[in-house]
Amino acid sequence: MSVYKQDIPDIIVARLPRYLRALSVLREKKLTTNSRELGEFLGYSAAQIRKDLSQFGEFGKQGTGYNIDYLTKQINEILNLDREWKMVLVGCGNIGHAILNYSGFSSNGFHVVAAFDSSQELIGKKINDTITIQDINNLEQIIQENKIQIAMLTVPGSVAQETAEKLVNCGIKGILSYAPVILSLPTEIRVEYIDPVISLQHITYYLSK
Amino acid sequence: MSVYKQDIPDIIVARLPRYLRALSVLREKKLTTNSRELGEFLGYSAAQIRKDLSQFGEFGKQGTGYNIDYLTKQINEILNLDREWKMVLVGCGNIGHAILNYSGFSSNGFHVVAAFDSSQELIGKKINDTITIQDINNLEQIIQENKIQIAMLTVPGSVAQETAEKLVNCGIKGILSYAPVILSLPTEIRVEYIDPVISLQHITYYLSK
DNA sequence: ACGTGTGAATTTCTTCACAGCC
DNA sequence: GGCTGTGAAGAAATTCACACGT
Secondary structure, three states, X not given: OOOOHHHOOHHHHHHXXXXXXXXXXXXXXXXXXXXXXXXXXXXXXXXHHHHHHHOOOOOOEOOOEEEHHHHHHHHHHHOOOOOOEEEEEEOOXXXXXXXXXXXXXXXXXXXXXXXXXXXXXXXXXXEOOOEEEEEHXXXXXXXXXXXXXXXXXXOOHXXXXXXXXXXXXXXXXXXXXXXXXXXXXXXXXXXXXXXXXXXXXXXXXXXXX | OOOOHHHOOHHHHXXXXXXXXXXXXXXXXXOEEOHHHHHHHHOOOHHHHHXXXXXXXXXXXXXXXEEHHHHHHHHHHHOOOOOOEXXXXXXXXXXHHHHHOOOOOHHHOEEEEEEEEOOOOXXXXXXXXXXXXXXXXXXXXXXXXXXXXXXXXXXXXXXXXXXXXXXXXXXXXXXXXXXXXXXXXXXXXXXXXXXHHHHHHHHHOOOOO
16 A cells, blocks of 8 residues: 555644654653554544554554554654754854754754855854854855755845745755745745744734733 | 634634735735735635635725735734734743844834743843843743733753743743643643744655655 | 625545454 | 544535626
8 A cells, every 4th residue: 555745635744743752752651652642642633643644554553552662663764754864054143053052953863064154254153163154155065965955044034035046956955944934936845934923923813912 | 793713713813924924025015915916925825815814804805906004904903913012931041042132023023021041050141131031930920010921932841841831820821832842731821832843854754865 | 807705616634433453 | 342444424624606896
């Protein structure tokens, strides 16, 4: 029962990383879980957990549930997390700096191998003893030498679109953008946005004025 | 045709902040737009834009489309953005610091009025000339004096749950959490998560190994 | 002629409920 | 008895298509 990527709705794919988060917490206390427990943990129904997972294979055992290590391994494979991913970071202002100092990426297999900026004041600056900010003109060389597919975009909104286009021209396939701008790129490029203002504006709808 | 909050699906509410982003860009070049143009900009269908907006009122004119300023004002009111919002920030490590130095919140009407940490080394430190990191024990007093409803949670995952509970006990109604942890809180508390690892894991599904 | 607002049709997503296996 | 995987049912979201106002 082989499965093509196009077959699986994105809404299901989007839940898989959350399953991983839940599984890693549950693993601290036990070896096995089930759809009811996972669902309670995440706020989904047990049926939905089972339906989602059944899109990719049969990972559970009747009467027993799911072996946590086994299920984790399977989801990791589905999400292509059974390898390390190299990334570049473009834009070394406040947010860029914070990301370069953040350890949560590398512990999950994501490594920032180079950082870029266009400002002469920043170029050459060493961050965290490991990364030196480079001129943005070196982008293409670094991306292609390291066969990098993912970029984190932390430039100001005013230059986000043009920078994103440059990244795509250099061969980048996926972008995690922190810029408060909707990027217009070829559909085969995968873009995810992190925009705290949008999250806050979503929250305020439910608050009392 | 009055509308109760419960009536509107969250998936529609979640799109409204994006409409605002698009409108602010379009406003730079024109006074009027329509559902087709807005939809192209955001990657939604024209019909969806019209259906979404019709949930809240009749904001357009047949034959003309939408006046951008008027529509912006209406959506701002719907999302309770026609006022300033005060927030507290809890956890002054890397991410907390970056947020305190970031200006994108206040230009959208969100103001961090106090920052907290539990570490004696950070308490008393002044950030950005305006905010002094306070002891987390002052949380309740500050929140209640300023009638604050929103908190940004930037503590390590290991203490996120207990810190969130403390915030709720102090009267916080909405939390924007940067901690890589699923919070378990009363359903009336509105929580949004920013978790870049989850975003990256979503991206890698679509990349070639 | 243009473009909204909206019932109706369609598609997608979620839940139900149960046969089958541990 | 417990719990999965899954067709079928049900609910929700999206798109269609058009009457109607400008």
